[in-house]
Amino acid sequence: MARTRKPVVQGWFTGDGDGVGDGNGPGSPGFRLLGTRCGDCGAVFFPRVDSFCRNPGCAGTELTEVPLSRRGTVWSYTDGRYRPPPPYVSDPAVPWRPYTLVAVELAAERMVVLGQAAPGVTVADLRVGMPVEVVPGVLGEDAGTVWTTWWWRPVPHDGRGRV
Amino acid sequence: MTGDVAVLGVGLHAWGKWGRGFVEYGTVAARAALADAGLEWGDVQSVVGADTVRGGYPGYVAGATFARALGWQGARVTSVYAACASGAQAIATARAQILAGLADVVLVVGADAAPKGFFAPAGGDRPDDPDWLRFRLLGATNPAYFGLYARRRMALYGDTAEDFARVKVKNAAAGAANPYARYRKPVTAAEVAASPVVADPLRLLDICATSDGAAALVLCGQEYARRRGVADPVRIRAVSTVTPRYPRTDLDLPDIATDSAAAVPEPPVAFRPSVARAAYEEAGLGPDDLSLAEVYDLSTALELQWYEDLGLCAEGEGAALLREGTTALGGRLPVNPSGGLASFGEAVPAQAIAQVCELTWQLRGQAGARQVPGARTGISVNQGLFGHGSAVVAVR
Ligand SMILES: [Zn+2]
Numbered sequence: 064m065a066r067t068r069k070p071v072v073q074g075w076f077t078g079d080g081d082g083v084g085d086g087n088g089p090g091s092p093g094f095r096l097l098g099t100r101c102g103d104c105g106a107v108f109f110p111r112v113d114s115f116c117r118n119p120g121c122a123g124t125e126l127t128e129v130p131l132s133r134r135g136t137v138w139s140y141t142d143g144r145y146r147p148p149p150p151y152v153s154d155p156a157v158p159w160r161p162y163t164l165v166a167v168e169l170a171a172e173r174m175v176v177l178g179q180a181a182p183g184v185t186v187a188d189l190r191v192g193m194p195v196e197v198v199p200g201v202l203g204e205d206a207g208t209v210w211t212t213w214w215w216r217p218v219p220h221d222g223r224g225r226v
Numbered sequence: 227m228t229g230d231v232a233v234l235g236v237g238l239h240a241w242g243k244w245g246r247g248f249v250e251y252g253t254v255a256a257r258a259a260l261a262d263a264g265l266e267w268g269d270v271q272s273v274v275g276a277d278t279v280r281g282g283y284p285g286y287v288a289g290a291t292f293a294r295a296l297g298w299q300g301a302r303v304t305s306v307y308a309a310c311a312s313g314a315q316a317i318a319t320a321r322a323q324i325l326a327g328l329a330d331v332v333l334v335v336g337a338d339a340a341p342k343g344f345f346a347p348a349g350g351d352r353p354d355d356p357d358w359l360r361f362r363l364l365g366a367t368n369p370a371y372f373g374l375y376a377r378r379r380m381a382l383y384g385d386t387a388e389d390f391a392r393v394k395v396k397n398a399a400a401g402a403a404n405p406y407a408r409y410r411k412p413v414t415a416a417e418v419a420a421s422p423v424v425a426d427p428l429r430l431l432d433i434c435a436t437s438d439g440a441a442a443l444v445l446c447g448q449e450y451a452r453r454r455g456v457a458d459p460v461r462i463r464a465v466s467t468v469t470p471r472y473p474r475t476d477l478d479l480p481d482i483a484t485d486s487a488a489a490v491p492e493p494p495v496a497f498r499p500s501v502a503r504a505a506y507e508e509a510g511l512g513p514d515d516l517s518l519a520e521v522y523d524l525s526t527a528l529e530l531q532w533y534e535d536l537g538l539c540a541e542g543e544g545a546a547l548l549r550e551g552t553t554a555l556g557g558r559l560p561v562n563p564s565g566g567l568a569s570f571g572e573a574v575p576a577q578a579i580a581q582v583c584e585l586t587w588q589l590r591g592q593a594g595a596r597q598v599p600g601a602r603t604g605i606s607v608n609q610g611l612f613g614h615g616s617a618v619v620a621v622r
Contacts, residue, residue, distance in 0.1 A: 141376075
């Protein structure tokens with residue numbers, strides 16, 4: 064039976080994350096994180112805020128979906144050398160493999176967004192200030208579902224390796 | 227000053243992994259604080275508990291739980307939840323009751339029996355909880371955030387892993403002299419460097435453990451203290467419990483992103499320094515007046531951050547202040563003379579209260595081998611999940 068692809072959380076990024084038929088294939092410029100923007104004051108929120116603007120000087124209630132910048136720069140990074148507790152899903156029977164976390168500064172939005180790095184990207188591959196881009200990712204799979212997410216990865220450099 | 231309240235009694239339960247319940251720990255600490263104050267439990271008119279659950283940090287029970295364990299006696303009761311800042315907000319509540327004339331004498335208690343390993347959110351599918359989301363989506367544990375801050379300091383200020391290790395060495399040396407600390411052995415830089423990496427660049431000995439523990443205070447009005455024959459008590463002069471200001475641009479656990487500063491400029495003072503600034507303003511003093519500070523060293527690198535946020539030095543100069551010995555016992559301004567969380571570990575609702583116990587012993591001159599000579603003014607500062615900040619200023 065084919066597994067269904069489902070975003071691990073609804074409405075935080077485009078499509079169902081598989082990139083099929085929507086121009087969102089890996090590395091495609093179509094894949095974006097989705098935030099919301101207040102119609103009154105222009106404040107941008109990620110994760111999305113849909114009911115009330117959180118700017119204390121604004122009474123706005125009309126928030127519309129807005130894609131975030133596809134590229135940013137590394138604000139900081141780390142990794143997880145020990146298995147995190149639930150609700151992170153991992154198979155205790157499989158030896159733990161560290162994942163890398165990247166906090167990315169988006170210039171236009173003037174905000175920092177955290178995410179896992181694409182598989183294979185280790186802390187040794189990263190530096191503060193390095194350009195990265197968001198790409199579709201897979202958080203994990205279970206019997207019926209492939210759970211999709213976003214990954215940060217260093218911006219490829221003309222096929223000659225990483226920037 | 228009219229806004230001061232007196233610290234009549236302090237008490238701790240030794241921290242560690244004892245395998246018993248938090249009610250027992252809290253009761254031991256409460257009885258110790260009452261004995262230190264020379265009061266009976268029946269004298270207490272109000273009890274304020276810092277919340278815990280049975281093994282975690284979202285809060286459900288506290289004040290009444292301790293009132294029951296000590297014996298129902300009809301006292302006013304309050305429970306306070308502010309994550310890691312719960313203890314300080316419990317102190318703020320007690321102080322407000324005293325200053326409002328609602329009670330002359332208030333018992334403040336915080337206790338916890340912490341789970342082993344990483345803290346984790348409560349169970350169930352709860353995608354409306356930012357704490358649940360950061361674990362489910364990213365596996366971002368508390369040490370992961372500490373690792374991000376540490377790496378950022380290395381990139382911005384040139385801090386090194388050796389600087390971070392120096393914080394542990396300093397705090398372990400102080401904690402070795404504290405009978406209530408969980409870890410009472412000196413630690414060397416080589417031992418820190420040999421411990422396994424938890425969240426790059428931080429190692430196991432850079433990150434505070436989870437612990438069982440409890441702390442309690444007996445607070446009262448100054449007139450009440452005089453009537454008890456205590457002419458010169460340690461006094462609490464300020465308790466800051468401020469929230470961040472929008473847009474909050476310092477990435478903090480459990481958030482996955484900061485606020486955007488695109489539409490509204492960021493506030494002139496970031497969150498952590500604003501916590502300290504509010505306490506200084508309320509107390510009418512500044513960093514130059516301090517004899518000592520107790521700060522939340524959840525990681526070694528975070529202690530250096532607090533030096534800067536407290537105004538002990540300029541931004542980026544925390545490691546230099548440490549290297550020159552200013553913040554060690556014997557230095558001009560010892561930080562974490564108790565041994566800090568590095569020596570105690572985290573017992574969430576208790577630790578902000580334990581910080582004030584240490585300030586009290588220090589200002590009374592009762593801190594033994596870890597005594598800061600001539601201590602007159604101390605600050606404790608901490609920060610709780612979900613935007614809770616707290617600092618307490620104590621004077622003698
Ligand atoms: Zn708005």
